[in-house]
Amino acid sequence: MRLGLLLPLGLVAHGFMDPAPLGTRFLDPDDAMRLVQVRDLVAGQGWFDTVPHRLDPPQTVPTHWSRLPDAPLAAIILLVAPLFGPALAEKAALMLWPPLLWAASACVAARIARRLGGHEAMPAAVLLGFAAGVVGQFLPGRIDHHGLQAVLGLAALAFALERERPRAAGLAGIFTGAAFAVGLDTVVVLGFVGLLFAGDLLLGRDRGGVAAYATGASVTLLAAFPLTFHPAQLAVTACDGPTPRIVFLVTAGLLVLRVCATLTRGRNPGGRCVVLAGAAMLGWGLVLGVAPSCLGGLAGATGSEALSPWVGHTQELSSLSVLMRSGPRGVGELMTILPPVLGLAGAVLIALLSPGRRRAATEFGLCLAVLTVIGWVAIRGLFLANAAAIGPIAAAAVLLLHRAKLASMPVAVGGMLAATAIVATSHVPLNATRSAASSATSAASTPSVRVETAAVDRVSAGGDGACDDAGDYGVLAALPKGLVLGPIWSGPTVLVWTPHDVISSPHHRFGRGNDFGEAIMNGTVENARRAIVGRGIDYVVLCRAHPHAGPFMDALRTAPPDWLERAGGPGDDLLVFRVRKEAH
Secondary structure, eight states, rough: OOOHHHHHHHHHTTOOOSSSTTTTSSSSSHHHHHHHOOOOOTTOTTTTTTOTTBBTTTTOOOOOSSSSTHHHHHHHHHHHHHHHHHHHHHHHHHHHHHHHHHHHHHHHHHHHHHHHOOHHHHHHHHHTSSSSSHHGSSSSSSSSSSSHHHHHHHHHHHTTTTTSSSSHHHHHHHHHHHHHHOOTTTHHHHHOOOOOEEEEEHHTOSSSSSHHHHHHHHHHHHHHHGGOOOOOGGGOOOOOOSOHHHHHHHHHHHHHHHHHHTTTTTTOOOHHHHHHHHHHHHHHHHHHOOGGGGGGGHHHHTTTTTEEEEEGGGGSSSSSHHTTTTOOHHHHGGGGHHHHHHHHHHHHHHHHOOGGGGHHHHHHHHHHHHHHHHHSSSGGHHHHHHHHHHEEEHHHHHHHHHHTTTTSSSHHHHHHHHHHHHHTTTTTHHHHHHHHHHHHHHHHHHHHHHHHHHHHHHTTTTTSSSEEEEEEEEGHHHHOOOOOOOGGGHHHHHHHHHEEESSSSSOTTOOHHHHHHHHHHHHHHHHHHHHHHHHTTOOOOOOTTTTOHHHHHHHHOOOOTTEEEESSSSTOOOEEEEEGGGGO
């Protein structure tokens, strides 16, 4: 009953959590790029055609994203547009989809909390869903696929904790298949789920759950495959997303696990070890025979010989230890790992004090530990670790209240709210230090790191002068359609708010345009002229607040070359230049 009341209240609360005017500002380039992809779909671009045709034309490289997350957004737009127009329909999609995902994530967290701490822990888990490290991914406008991935991956783990029931095991499989069909961001969680079922076979604890899991996952993945790939795309060699090779390998692995469930039945421990060792060797043989390049990192996964240099310098791929050495802002980043640490402590506490839940707490704690380590090494993984931490924190809080014999008293509610406040405000010092230390970080970082760090800092500080608002692009949008060159992070916003084509966008498959654009923006004025004229670029843009990264950018701010003509007013945050015809 309490959970049923909290979820609607949470959805209402999301209406007051919009950090910017809805539909005029994006917190992440992925959100803007997702809207571009959805717009193209609604406008008639084919379902199986995920090529961003306005990015580095005339390239024909598809994105590594699955089409499936586009479906709910496009459905909302198509349903609302006939009644209220396309602009309001887009706003409705941006407003409705993220909070609905948040409600789903709250239900998953509540189920994990129930498994670890009983029914009384479920309301606390919903409250903890407002923690900054979690709710930030579900704010209105956050329409990239990461929120959906987290919900599906953690749902698979939640039901895997209850795998003694075949129905729960089957649901774990269904969510596993759905998560793989959307993307690979939760592959660590999904791999851990598979290991839990394999461990049951090894220990002789399987009671039909492995078969239900393998069947549910393989059927779901195969059912989703025709919705993602056209038969003509079966020869795609990349493995940086739910591509044919990945679907084949995962499905083959699931079928091998299903066969192992039959072969290990009734065998002694030695026989089970032999069967599973043979299955592991077969699995590695399939990977090496079908997709050896998938073991070669991101470059091998995309089928490219090399990736753009900026990929290795983006902030989200930096470790917390590296960021901590960058100054006060980096120290503030350390606060982002507080919820996972509290979750690990909660899992240990439950394992020590609740014998009946020891196995589930240990299993969940191991998975959370892996996610926390990954989040430390690359901070983009901390969102998933934060979301996973909610269940054990809530369950441990209720357990402690029971131990103190306070669970039935009003102070119990206060205790849960206090735990929520601790986690929910853990990012407040981070935002303060981000704003205070951005200039120091800019001076100490490589150009590509400075670009992204500055963008994140300006959003945290409210976006003033950051050129991240639709109004900043009015001058550019009014110009005749052409090809735009700007810093790599401006690509998606130019695509969203103007009719123009762009050279680059911060997505790893588009190395040709990204390398070309970064070389110009960070190079000399003379080299820039030759490259711009040779490529047929019509406009050059630069945010006035963009950190200095090269002679050409400095010239754009202070003394633009005579082959560029300024468009717009002197006070504009976004500097827009036309390439003069006589320069060609």
